[in-house]
Amino acid sequence: MSRLARPAARLATGSNLLVRRLAARAATWCARGRRDDLTGWRAALGIVVRLALLLLGAYLLARIVRALPALMWLLSTGWTAAAWRAGRPAAEATEEEPEEAPAEAAPVLDREAVRTLLLEVMGDAPAVHLRTVLAHLQERGQWEGRTVGDLRAALEALEIPVQPKVKAPGGGPTRGVRRVDLTPSPADTQETSPAASTAA
Structure with missing residues (x-):
């Protein structure tokens, strides 16, 4: 049971990290739609448009998967591979990719x-x-x-x-x-x- 627990925990951790990263990037992309040269609801109109585009993309993806169920295998495989990489333990990541360690460190601000x-x-x-x-x-x-x-x-x-x-x-x-x-x-x-x- 312990042999299955580690991979399952790694996949769960990686999936959680992926969801948080995607949500943060989507929120950042939507926030960039705000117009600084306008005020009121017109300034936020760009955010609403970008949010609508994200929802439309999710809807279209769901329709495509429903029309082509075999595509779900490809999406599941891709997500599993990405979650496996994202859920890699910190010690293992440091040993395999030491050049990426400085990028993960918090920047020293002046x-x-x-x-x-x-x-x-x-x-x-x-x-x-x-x-x-x-x-x-x-x-x-x-x-x-x-x-x-x-x-x-x-x-x-x-x-x-x-x-x-x-x-x-x-x-x-x-x-x-x-x-x-x-x-x-x-x-x-x-x-x-x-x-x-x-x-x-």
């Missing part, structure tokens, strides 16, 4: 670099939503599979204030960062001034 990024995404606006920053990162191949909660935790670890309700282009009030919280305080300016004069 506060000044993150501050510059936030100001860049913010543009001329007084604030920026976390979901906008996350979409900006994921469009450039970063923070794939991560959530707004992960971004919030990373910013708070760098002592960058995250406000619960921020008004910014791209939707109603939600979690975000304000420009005023990113600008140096007068105390910081006074602390750096003597150092600069000494260096001169």
Whole structure:
């Protein structure tokens, strides 16, 4: 029984990971449909369209499988293989693919670099939503599979204030960062001034 328990647990773990990854990617893709240059329901219309496309794709796939039941064997085989790879134990993955270990590690963030990024995404606006920053990162191949909660935790670890309700282009009030919280305080300016004069 124990010989079957390990493969079954690996397949179950891998299937769970696949579902979470696909759901995160679908949510990210739908979120990118929001228009920052519009407000109200028009801004969210792109999200609704993309969600409808996903539902239509699922419906068409179900109709195709119903018309061609033999296709289910191919889909099941592909899913099982992907779940088996995704459910691989961490120790085994490290031994077989050591070059992929750095990609799985959490990135070390520099506060000044993150501050510059936030100001860049913010543009001329007084604030920026976390979901906008996350979409900006994921469009450039970063923070794939991560959530707004992960971004919030990373910013708070760098002592960058995250406000619960921020008004910014791209939707109603939600979690975000304000420009005023990113600008140096007068105390910081006074602390750096003597150092600069000494260096001169």
